[in-house]
Amino acid sequence: MAIPHAFGDNGVAFGLGYLLVTFVHTGLFLRSSEGSAVRAMFRLGPYNIITAALLLVAGYTDGGVQWSLWVASFVLHWTSPAITAVGGFRIRAAHFVERHGLIALIALGESVVAVGIGVHDRELTTGLVVTTVLGLALAAAMWWLYFDGEDERAEHALDAASDARNPWLALFAFGYAFLPVLGGIIVFAAGMKQAIAEYDRPATVATAWFLAGGVTVYVAGLTLFRSVLRTGPLAPRLGLAALALTTVAVGLQISSEAQIAALAVLLAAGVVFESEYRHRIRV
Helix, strand or coil: CCHHHCCCCCHHHHHHHHHHHHHHHHHHHHCCCCHHHHHHHHHHHHHHHHHHHHHHHHCCCCHHHHHHHHHHHHHHHHHHHHHCCCCCCCCCHHHHHHHHHHHHHHHHHHHHHHHHHHCCCCCCCHHHHHHHHHHHHHHHHHHHHHHCCHHHHHHHHHHHCCCCCHHHHHHHHHHHCHHHHHHHHHHHHHHHHHHHHCCCCCCCHHHHHHHHHHHHHHHHHHHHHHHHHCCCCCHHHHHHHHHHHHCHHHHHHCCHHHHHHHHHHHHHHHHHHHHHHHHHHHC
């Protein structure tokens, strides 16, 4: 409830909530029966608590000080695993990959919610319905791009890794590389909401770049994810990301729905191409 206004009146509530979750998370790990997990949390836990404390303090401030505390918290949170040498215990791949897949689904669900928000209290004209359906098709294509075996190959890569390498692969693939994956979905959702509001006419600059940029960052994140785990060729994904960015011109010259349709077809074609490519290699 506090997240929408975490930079305003609800900053303290957000900080308290985050601090509470951090204490629960740390405490549960310290009660683990696995000694390696306990040792890892003794190293990582203090950094997590400091991160939460910085966010709580930020709730009492504003302006540049608030932004500085948020940035410091973000940097500390994402660098502390490397600082504390996260290795020393093995990640259970099946559970780990499944949970991160659910996070991706929640983020994709946000794009569906954006469609619903965009059509709220509006007359359902043919153009609006077409734009909405195209938006859902694009969200489905983004889902397809990851869940068409990318998650399974990631699980196999983690299982095959040595005990020393396993936790580091998990950190860099599902920690760092997953950031642009989730961030891209969120940016796309923002563009989708704007597209619904201005359908049937050339997109604004912001809408066109949100749509194309969100999909591009998403695909680039999946490319980085694949690079870390070495689960497939990178060139097709890099080409797909570059082509997605060019759809800005479609949005600006034609309409938002034309750009959304182009992105959906592009991603679907990319999935089919990779599927056929893998099939030919196996044959």
